[in-house]
Each structure stands twice: as structure tokens, then as C-alpha cells.
Amino acid sequence: MWSLYVVQTRFGHWYTGISTDVTRRFSEHQAGTGAKNLRGKGPLTLIFQQQIGSRSAATKLEIKVKRLTKAQKREYVNSAQHAIKTQLNQADE
Secondary structure: OEEEEEEEOOOOOEEEEEEOOHHHHHHHHHHOOOOHHHOOOOOOEEEEEEEEEOHHHHHHHHHHHHOOOHHHHHHHHHHHHHHHHHHHHHHHO
16 A cells, blocks of 8 residues: 655655655655655654555655645645544544
């Protein structure tokens, strides 16, 4: 299962990526062995992750999210988190 994730740098910049194991990939980023874009910009914070499914679907979504402005990315992350909370609340009922 592929997931989309968003990492925030100490400078407040957001990095978007995909992985089959977000925990492992985030550890690689923190160790400086992940994306060159994040090296030396820690501490890093994993602020969002979302299971997508296939690699193809995850890649397509990653491209779309990377093209968004930071404000649009925040809106996407907030709306996705809200949808997850709503689903959890409905499951509890």
C-alpha cells in the first residue's frame, strides 16, 4: 500500500513524498539519507500521511499536491484530516 506524506522542515517548508513505509522513509529523511532536498534542514516533523493504494495513484496525487501553493497544501491536509476524523466518529456511533 502506497502512502502520500508531508514533512515540515525547521524553516517551515513542506516536502511531499510517497512511500510504502512512511515510518522508514521518514527515518531516512531524519538521518540525511533520504531526499537531498531535506538534508541539513532538520529537525523534521511528519505532519501528514494518507494511504493511497497503488503506486500509480500515489504518484499522480503526489504530482498534484506538489503543484499546489503552500496555502492550498494546508487546505488539502486540513480537509483530509477532517475527513478522517469524521469517518472515525461515524464508526464510533
